[in-house]
Amino acid sequence: MNPSLDAILGAADAALRTLFATPHATRALPTEPGGEMSKSERLEAGALMRVNHVGEVCAQALYTAQAAVARDPKLRTHFNEAAREETDHLAWTRQRLDELGARPSLLNPLWYLGAFGLGLVAGRLGDPLSLGFVAETERQVEAHLDGHLDRLPAADTASRAVVIQMKLDEARHAAQAWSAGARELPAPAKAMMRLAARVMTTVAHRI
DSSP states (O other), X not given: OOOOHHHHHHHHXXXXXXXXXXXXXXXXXXXXXXOOOOHHHHXXXXXXXXXXHHHHHHXXXXXXXXXXXXXXXXXXHHHHHHHHHHHHHHHHHHHHHHHHTOOOOTTHHHHHHHHXXXXXXXXXXXXXXXXXXXXXXXXXXXXXXXXXXXXXXXXXXXXHHHHHHXXXXXXXXXXXXXXXXXXXXXXXXXXXXXXXXXXXXXXXXXX
16 A cells, blocks of 8 residues: 555654654653763763664654554554654664663664665565565564663663663564564565664764
8 A cells, every 4th residue: 555645744743753853751761870880881882872862763763664654554653653762772773872872773774764664665565575574673672682682781770671671672572573463574574674684783883
């Protein structure tokens, strides 16, 4: 289906809010009291949380694009609700960046555009494969967050609390996608997703 004018305007509004507005969470920031960090530890924590923030920028783009072309109105609502839930992650990671004295990725508009394009392609493949794309994305994000839990400085328990809650939420989103009728993606598609994610995380860690 071709997106309606309302869907197009909604997608444009979502992009502007994600990239240029201050996100507001509906849940309190998960936090734990931590210890003092050295300058190098703060820099590394900031870089890791910048990568996580980019992931949430991409999540907004993916869900918005998939909602715009979803065939089933119920599924469209599902994608829109998922995007709203991911806004918590967007707000939390941005707050941690501010607290760590780090900045978001300078390439966020590019990341958003690329993820939006992937979401449109996934949505055009039909609802089952679109849901399969969500499930596989969340599966890979879970693995990525596990890696960050290993790499975050031990004293940065505040960032660790955020990442743990994000990981729980991503697992729930993947389970919801399977329950809604997700179809397993072919192996080459999964490999391409992993490659794209590796490029994004490597670049966003620095820029």
